[in-house]
Amino acid sequence: EVQLVQSGAEVRKPGESLKISCTPSGYTFTAYWIGWVRQVPGKGLDWMGLIYPGDSDTRYSPSFQGQVTISADKSISTAYLQWSSLKASDTAIYYCTRYGLDYWGQGTLVTVSS
Amino acid sequence: QAVVTQEPSLTVSPGGTVTLTCGSSTGAVTTGHYPYWFQQKPGQAPRALIYDTTNKHSWTPARFSGSLLGGKAALTLSGAQPEDEAEFYCLLSYSGGRRVFGGGTKLTVL
Numbered sequence: 406e407v408q409l410v411q412s413g414a415e416v417r418k419p420g421e422s423l424k425i426s427c428t429p430s431g432y433t434f435t436a437y438w439i440g441w442v443r444q445v446p447g448k449g450l451d452w453m454g455l456i457y458p459g460d461s462d463t464r465y466s467p468s469f470q471g472q473v474t475i476s477a478d479k480s481i482s483t484a485y486l487q488w489s490s491l492k493a494s495d496t497a498i499y500y501c502t503r504y505g506l507d508y509w510g511q512g513t514l515v516t517v518s519s
Numbered sequence: 520q521a522v523v524t525q526e527p528s529l530t531v532s533p534g535g536t537v538t539l540t541c542g543s544s545t546g547a548v549t550t551g552h553y554p555y556w557f558q559q560k561p562g563q564a565p566r567a568l569i570y571d572t573t574n575k576h577s578w579t580p581a582r583f584s585g586s587l588l589g590g591k592a593a594l595t596l597s598g599a600q601p602e603d604e605a606e607f608y609c610l611l612s613y614s615g616g617r618r619v620f621g622g623g624t625k626l627t628v629l
Contacts, residue, residue: 442565442620450557450565450608450620464616467520500564506555506610507576509564 407431409439409501409510416516417491424487425513427501434482435459438504441475441486444512445497455504456484491517521545523611525621530629531599539624540591541609547590548611554592555610556585558603559623565608569594596626604628 412426427439440455454465458477465475477484486499496517501510522544531537541554548554556569567576569585572592582598592609609621 440618449606449623450559450610452610452618452620466617466619502565505570506557507567507570509566512564 407503407508409503409508411499411501411510411513414514414516416518418519419493419517420490421517422487422489423491423515424485425499425515427484427486427510428482429484429501429503429508430482432503434477435479439477439484440502440504440506441473441484442500442502443469443497444500453486453499458482458484491515493517493519520617521611521613521619523609523619523621525607525609525624527622528625528627530627531596531603533599533601533628535599536595536597537599537626538588539594539596539607539609539626540588541593541611541621542591543611545613548587548592550587552592552611552613554585554587556583556592556594557608557610558605559608560605568607599628601628 409429435458438455438457441453443451453469456463456475458479474487498512498514500512524542550572554572557565559565568579573585584595586593607624612618
């Protein structure tokens with residue numbers, strides 16, 4: 406059974422850094438791209454970018470280029486989304502999804518507040 | 520960046536048929552945009568319904584179907600059930616690997 410398990414909710418202050426994770430199981434991690442999607446509470450879905458864990462080829466949506474870093478560690482079959490300096494506007498639920506967009510993680514709520 | 524447009528809200532009667540559409544600011548939507556459709560209920564992650572315009576996943580109820588209609592991607596629900604009430608999102612792919620979600624359609628079954 407394919408599952409994507411994401412790390413738990415986080416609360417940070419503006420300017421702080423953060424790295425959240427997505428750990429798939431039930432398939433070969435390096436064989437599928439993994440995408441990240443943002444959902445601001447009460448709003449729609451925003452495509453952020455994706456990574457191919459096999460060779461770490463990464464593609465960012467223009468809106469998120471330079472704002473976040475997507476990475477993967479194939480030794481532990483985990484993908485990451487990280488920020489070096491959070492803003493209040495980064496408050497959202499972040500989903501990872503196996504490309505084909507068939508299987509999704511449960512989402513990680515990130516709250517940025519002073 | 521391209522803008523993908525959906526109806527903000529639609530209402531369908533139980534047992535009725537409704538079509539949701541997904542347009543692109545760049546012109547007609549084609550199979551080359553590989554349209555996806557997702558259903559999202561409150562407090563849940565999105566669930567994939569349709570990929571590559573018309574293809575269903577094993578879990579997609581038979582009452583949902585995807586197509587191209589009048590230069591847009593379309594999701595048709597035939598025989599609406601109360602449990603179909605949800606937000607529906609489309610996703611289109613563009614050159615350079617860019618992907619853009621539509622703003623979502625809130626479907627009410629009433």
